[in-house]
Amino acid sequence: xxxKSKAKPAAETAAPRMMTGAxxxxxxxxxQGVSVMFGYPGGAVLPIYDALYGQDAIRHxxxxxxxxxxxAAEGYARSTxxxxxxxxxxxxxxxxxxxxITDALMDSIPMVVITGQxxxxxxxTDAFQECDTTGITRSCAKHNxxxxxxxxxxxxxxxAFYVATSGRPGPVVxxxxxxxxxxxxxxxxxxxxxxPTYMPQRIPKTDAIKAAADLMTKAWRPIFYTxxxxxxxxxxxxxxxxxxxxxxxxxxTSTLMGLGAFPASHPDWLGMLGMxxxxxxxxxxxxxxxxxxxxxxxxxxxxxxxxxxxxKSKKIHIDIDAxxxxxxxxxxxxxxxxxxxxxxxxxxxxxxxxRKMPDLTPWRDQIDTWRARRCFTYTNSAEMIKPQYAVERLxxxxxxxxxxxxxxxxxxxxxxxxxxxxxxxxxxxxxGGLGTMGYGLPAAVGVQAAHPDALVxxxxxxxxxxxxxxxxxxxxxxxxxxxxxxxxxxxxxMVRQWQELLHGxxxxxxxxxxxxxxxxxxKALGGHGIRCNKPEELDAKILEMIDHPGPVLFDCRVERAxxxxxxxxxxxxxxxxxxxxxxxxxxxxxxxxxx
Amino acid sequence: MxxxxxxxxxxxxxPKSAYFLSHADQEIERRTLAVLVDNEPGVLARVxxxxxxxxxxxxxxxxxxxxxxQHRSRITIVTQGTAHILEQIEAQLLxxxxxxxxxxxxxxKTGIERELALVKVAGxxxxxxxxxxxxEIFRAHVIDTTNESFIFEVTGASEKLxxxxxxxxxxxxxxxxxxxxxxxxxxxxxx
Ligand SMILES: Cc1ncc(C[n+]2csc(CCOP(=O)(O)OP(=O)(O)O)c2C)c(N)n1
Ligand SMILES: [Mg+2]
Numbered sequence: 001x002x003x004k005s006k007a008k009p010a011a012e013t014a015a016p017r018m019m020t021g022a023x024x025x026x027x028x029x030x031x032q033g034v035s036v037m038f039g040y041p042g043g044a045v046l047p048i049y050d051a052l053y054g055q056d057a058i059r060h061x062x063x064x065x066x067x068x069x070x071x072a073a074e075g076y077a078r079s080t081x082x083x084x085x086x087x088x089x090x091x092x093x094x095x096x097x098x099x100x101i102t103d104a105l106m107d108s109i110p111m112v113v114i115t116g117q118x119x120x121x122x123x124x125t126d127a128f129q130e131c132d133t134t135g136i137t138r139s140c141a142k143h144n145x146x147x148x149x150x151x152x153x154x155x156x157x158x159x160a161f162y163v164a165t166s167g168r169p170g171p172v173v174x175x176x177x178x179x180x181x182x183x184x185x186x187x188x189x190x191x192x193x194x195x196p197t198y199m200p201q202r203i204p205k206t207d208a209i210k211a212a213a214d215l216m217t218k219a220w221r222p223i224f225y226t227x228x229x230x231x232x233x234x235x236x237x238x239x240x241x242x243x244x245x246x247x248x249x250x251x252x253t254s255t256l257m258g259l260g261a262f263p264a265s266h267p268d269w270l271g272m273l274g275m276x277x278x279x280x281x282x283x284x285x286x287x288x289x290x291x292x293x294x295x296x297x298x299x300x301x302x303x304x305x306x307x308x309x310x311x312k313s314k315k316i317h318i319d320i321d322a323x324x325x326x327x328x329x330x331x332x333x334x335x336x337x338x339x340x341x342x343x344x345x346x347x348x349x350x351x352x353x354x355r356k357m358p359d360l361t362p363w364r365d366q367i368d369t370w371r372a373r374r375c376f377t378y379t380n381s382a383e384m385i386k387p388q389y390a391v392e393r394l395x396x397x398x399x400x401x402x403x404x405x406x407x408x409x410x411x412x413x414x415x416x417x418x419x420x421x422x423x424x425x426x427x428x429x430x431x432g433g434l435g436t437m438g439y440g441l442p443a444a445v446g447v448q449a450a451h452p453d454a455l456v457x458x459x460x461x462x463x464x465x466x467x468x469x470x471x472x473x474x475x476x477x478x479x480x481x482x483x484x485x486x487x488x489x490x491x492x493x494m495v496r497q498w499q500e501l502l503h504g505x506x507x508x509x510x511x512x513x514x515x516x517x518x519x520x521x522x523k524a525l526g527g528h529g530i531r532c533n534k535p536e537e538l539d540a541k542i543l544e545m546i547d548h549p550g551p552v553l554f555d556c557r558v559e560r561a562x563x564x565x566x567x568x569x570x571x572x573x574x575x576x577x578x579x580x581x582x583x584x585x586x587x588x589x590x591x592x593x594x595x
Numbered sequence: 596m597x598x599x600x601x602x603x604x605x606x607x608x609x610p611k612s613a614y615f616l617s618h619a620d621q622e623i624e625r626r627t628l629a630v631l632v633d634n635e636p637g638v639l640a641r642v643x644x645x646x647x648x649x650x651x652x653x654x655x656x657x658x659x660x661x662x663x664x665q666h667r668s669r670i671t672i673v674t675q676g677t678a679h680i681l682e683q684i685e686a687q688l689l690x691x692x693x694x695x696x697x698x699x700x701x702x703x704k705t706g707i708e709r710e711l712a713l714v715k716v717a718g719x720x721x722x723x724x725x726x727x728x729x730x731e732i733f734r735a736h737v738i739d740t741t742n743e744s745f746i747f748e749v750t751g752a753s754e755k756l757x758x759x760x761x762x763x764x765x766x767x768x769x770x771x772x773x774x775x776x777x778x779x780x781x782x783x784x785x786x
Contacts, residue, residue, distance in 0.1 A: 135635055139648050143692040146636065163692055197633050197695040323686035326679070 002568070021150045021176065022047035024187050025114060028157035030057045031190055034085050036076060036449045038069035042089025044116025044129060047181035054371030061449055061478050062486030064470040066093050068442035070100020071468070074109045075443030078429045079404055080450045081234055083165050084111040090118055091129030094175070095136065099436060101171045102140040106433025107257060108232050110169035113141075119179040121149055133175040147177065150182040150185030158190040159536030167200030168321040169232050200320055204337035204345050211333045212292070212316045213349035220291035221363045222250045225273065228257030228432065229295015229319060231425045233339040237261070238425045240343035241294065247350060249360055251280035251367060255296050256417055257432040263593075264421035270367070274302040275568050276414040279375035279577055280367055285310050286574035287366070293317045293414050295339045299433070300570075308573035318342040372569040375566045375579055376418055385535050387487045387558040391419035392457065394485060397542050402454045404447045406430065408464030410439040411493035411564040416459040441484055445471055448480040455483070455546060460475065462488040462555075463512050469521070476526035483545050483552045487562045488516060497563050501582050502592050522553035531555040570594035621677035625654070627701050627708055627778045628685070629786070630670040633693035634660050641691050651676060651684055655710075655753070655775040667695070673776050687704055700778040707781055711774045712756045717744040718767030725738040726766045733759045744769070 019027065025048050029037065036059045041049045063069040066088045073084030084104075087095055094115040104111045118127040134146045143155045143163045156174060164172040172475055176245055216222065224245065230237045238261045245252055245268060252262045253270040262269060271278035273285055282304075285291065291313045296302070303309045306328065315331040317324075318339055325334040336344050378388045391412075405420055406429040407413040413430060422428050429447060431439035440458040448456040456467075465486055475482045495510040519529030528548050532541045532555070545552045566577045571591030601758035632638045639658055646653050655673040659665070674684060688697045700706035714735070716726045719742075726745060730737065744767075749759050753776055760771055780786060 016757075135640070137640060138637065139644050144637075146635075195692065198692045321690065323683065323690050327683060327686075 011581055012028070016188055019183040019187055020047065020051070020550060021147075021153050021183050022051040022187060024150070024153045024159060024185060025176065025181070026051040026055065026058070026152055027187055028190075029085060032083070032158070032161045034058055037087055038063055038072040038076070038446065039068050039087030040069055040089065040093060042091075042093050042116065042129070044090035044118060044178050045087060045093075045114075045181075047178065048087060048114070048116070048176075059449070060087075061445070061474065063442065063445075063474050066096035067099050067438065068445070068471040068474065070097050070111070070377050071103070071112065071436075071439050071442035071456035072446030072449070072471075072474075073111050073113075074100060074104050074107075074204065074439075075406060075429050075446030076450045077104075077109050077111055077446075078231070078443075079426050081426060082110075083161055084446065085114070086111065087114045088116070089129065089132050090116045090133070091130075092198065094131055094133040098136060098140060099434075101137055101173065102170040102552040103431055103434040103436045103439065105140055105142060107431065108172065108228060110165040111171040112164050113171060113173045115173060115175045116181070117146065117175045117177040119178045121179070121516055123177065132175065133200065137173045140171075141173045142168075144173035145522065146175045146265035147180050150180050150183040151221040153180060154188045155193060158188075158193040159195055161190070162193060163195065163198060165196070169227075178566065197477045200338075201336050202320070202338040202341055204318075204335050204342045208333060208335045209342070209349050211346045212335060213346055213353060215290055215314055215333065216248060216250075216292065216346070217353055217355040217357050218352060219250075220289060220358045221284075221289040221366075222248070222292065222360075223270075223284050223288040223290070224250050224292050224294060225254075225285065225296055226250040226252060226258045226261055226294045227255040227296025230258055230261040230339050231295075231343050233295065234318075235425060236465045237295070237340035237343060238339075240340050240347065244343050244347050244350075248291070248345060248357070251284060251364075253277070253285065255299065255302055255364075255432070256430060258296060259417060259428045260422035260425045263423040267421060271298055272417050274299075275304070275570075276418065276564055276566065278418075279373050279566055279579065282568065282574040282577060283370045284367055288313045291315045293319075293331070294343065295319060297324045300328075303328065304576075305571055310574070362449065375577070378562075380535075381559065382535060384559045385532065385556060386539060387489065387562055388419055389417050389535065390485075390556050390558055391415050391489060392536065393538050394422045394457070394459070394542055397539065398455055398457065398546065401546075402451070403427065404429065404444075404445060404451060404456045406440040406443040406456070406458045408460045408467075409435045409437045409459070409494075410461040410464055411489070411497065411562070412459055412461045412464075412487040414494075414564045415487065420459070427554075437461075437464040441465060441468050441482070442471045442474075443474050444482040444484070445478075448475070449478070450476060452480075452538075456481075457483045457485050460484050460486045461493065462486050462515055462518075463492045466516070470525075472522070472525045472527050472551055474552065479550075481548070481550050481555070483554065485545070485554045486556055487510075487517070487558050488515075488555050489558050489562065490515065491560060494564070495563070497582070501564070501584065502587055504584065518553050522551075527551040527553055529553050529555065529581050531557065533557045610625065620715075621679065623675050623677060625673065625701065626681055626683060626699060627706065627776060628672045628674065628688070629696075629698040629700050629778060630672060630688055630694060631696040631698070632668050632670060632691075633695065634666040634668040635693050638668070638691075638693045639670065641693070642672070642746050645676070645687055645691065646684075647689060649683075650681065657775040657777055671776055671778050672733050696786065698778055698780070705780055705782070706778055707778050708752060708778045710753045710756055710776050711748065711750045712760065713738075713772045714747045714749060714760060714763055715744060715769040715771075716747065716767050717769050719743055722766045726763060729759070729762050729766075735759065773775055
């Protein structure tokens with residue numbers, strides 16, 4: 001039998017305050033400590049908008065498209081560790097939220113989405129702007145609620161925050177019919193709210209920690225493979241990771257989502273792993289004798305060919321979500337726990353063992369030979385800006401500031417991950433699991449709303465930015481001086497690269513035709529536009545972007561045909577990276593069928 | 596260990612990614628799972644949606660409230676899969692917020708499974724007599740009678756019901772309604 005919890009009695013509530021459903025929503029948000037939310041009004045949420053009117057505890061950022069509200073809430077959440085909040089109307093408002101909800105589910109981002117719904121008596125009649133929001137979002141949200149009784153509203157609101165932020169975080173949808181927003185009901189506070197069937201296991205089992213510590217103190221070729229879970233767990237997990245690494249001296253690699261949990265300047269940092277990860281990280285993963293996976297999930301972008309994945313290693317997997325363990329890769333020691341708790345327990349256990357650990361020198365030497373390949377080397381040019389060079393310069397000119405980076409999806413995203421380096425968690429926001437083009441600009445809006453004084457840059461592609469570019473207007477309205485740094489290669493570069501690699505250079509519909517003039521576009525939206533074509537002007541123009549007090553669209557014209565390397569093609573193993581140039585013959589029939 | 600990249604395995608001779616994760620070589624097992632859930636709106640859809648969304652099998656499904664005071668419903672699911680898939684099914688079910696418990700009650704020494712069927716048979720003369728005789732052997736009850744028809748209520752293991760239905764087929768079987776499998780653990784212990 002597997003039981004998640006024992007029921008706990010709910011706390012008693014003393015003479016509740018009566019208010020309308022709409023007021024309950026706003027009061028619950030306030031009690032949950034929400035200071036910024038993102039939304040877009042419509043008929044079915046007007047009572048809630050009315051309750052927001054004239055109050056100043058919560059800053060409401062009006063977006064231009066509901067998808068923007070969702071990604072902004074995600075960016076806010078990921079850069080603060082707090083829960084993101086979005087508010088949208090029924091029907092199209094709710095369906096426009098499906099992408100960010102799915103995005104947040106894939107990347108485990110805590111988010112509460114409040115959707116309006118048609119009045120209860122009209123549900124099921126195909127009323128104007130009715131859609132089955134809980135039905136549509138059932139499989140893409142961590143949990144969802146349709147509120148049919150105003151007396152339950154306050155509890156549901158608090159429960160939504162609890163579910164969204166605890167365990168493996170994720171998006172929770174609260175769908176509130178308009179009559180419930182008008183109805184009067186009792187307000188109950190967040191104290192004592194529990195969900196008896198939902199009780200994530202935060203503390204690791206002692207025998208699992210003992211088994212893990214035993215393996216760790218005997219390993220000759222160990223590696224930490226860390227992921228977004230370390231960031232989601234909170235800053236303490238990053239501290240504990242650094243402490244445990246200090247104690248053991250093991251090399252560290254990370255997934256795209258985990259960048260920043262371990263400082264990139266550290267000598268034992270191997271860089272990101274996976275499809276566009278470093279040669280040293282992937283080879284170390286392949287040849288290690290012990291893999292300690294912390295808050296990562298063996299995604300196919302990370303493992304490559306699964307039957308050739310790290311064949312010689314024992315594997316320890318720390319994850320708060322038991323279903324992530326043994327899902328893709330069989331592991332030897334499963335540890336179901338919050339990362340920070342598990343890392344802390346490992347530190348204590350390893351110290352207590354007082355064991356003389358194997359000499360890692362041969363392993364480090366091996367890693368150094370891989371490093372010596374300098375896999376991110378590219379051929380620079382005096383005439384054209386190379387995209388890698390552009391990110392390198394952006395990094396050099398912004399690294400000493402309080403900088404937050406978001407990205408869109410494509411080659412530029414990978415170049416950002418390869419050439420921008422992070423020392424701290426929560427500084428890097430990217431759509432990993434879902435790979436959502438259009439994520440970066442609204443996410444940057446959310447980050448900037450949380451950190452008004454920081455430098456927030458969306459490293460973008462010219463195709464991706466067109467998916468959500470209207471959000472520049474949001475940034476202008478709310479005085480959020482985000483910078484959009486477009487690596488404009490006039491191609492859906494990542495698509496073009498795959499067509500070169502897999503489809504005989506038949507570039508079907510991947511050229512970015514009829515591009516807008518981004519400088520004029522910036523002006524039209526009330527921002528500042530900058531264009532750069534020449535490597536020698538790049539630094540000065542990046543500085544101009546940084547110094548501009550408002551939102552900027554930076555049209556950085558880069559080499560068009562550049563490929564993002566190194567690369568493990570789908571269906572290949574970690575030690576089968578393409579390092580130099582794509583020849584078109586790398587991938588066989590079976591590999592072609594993969595995504 | 597080598598630092599030179601090996602030639603790429605591009606001959607189509609079986610590169611795999613997670614998408615091609617195949618457990619075809621593993622044995623398929625049948626499982627009966629009791630899923631205890633908070634009886635809240637949509638909970639059945641969540642459970643069923645998990646199975647369809649992740650490509651798991653449902654051979655049989657029953658659901659009813661079993662504890663009104665605690666709002667607990669019991670969903671009994673008969674499913675199939677490799678040991679790996681079955682482990683995932685249980686873990687994925689437990690991720691669903693209103694799922695409280697997952698109990699594996701596969702028909703074995705520790706579990707009992709029963710199903711109920713209502714079987715309508717129409718006919719006269721010798722066939723009618725034969726139907727009654729077989730019903731007696733299966734300890735089926737007649738719960739409705741006309742001059743030309745019977746409705747039998749029969750309970751037992753699913754295979755027994757299938758056998759009963761097969762025997763009724765040549766005797767004028769009209770239609771069948773089955774509950775799907777219910778299960779419970781033997782002995783005094785819960786789950
Ligand atoms: C919403 C969405 N649609 C389609 C894709 C598939 N896709 C992945 S990368 C890409 C091209 C991105 O082009 P661009 O933004 O210019 O970036 P580049 O690769 O050129 O840097 C596309 C179409 C996606 N990831 N997201
Ligand atoms: Mg492009």
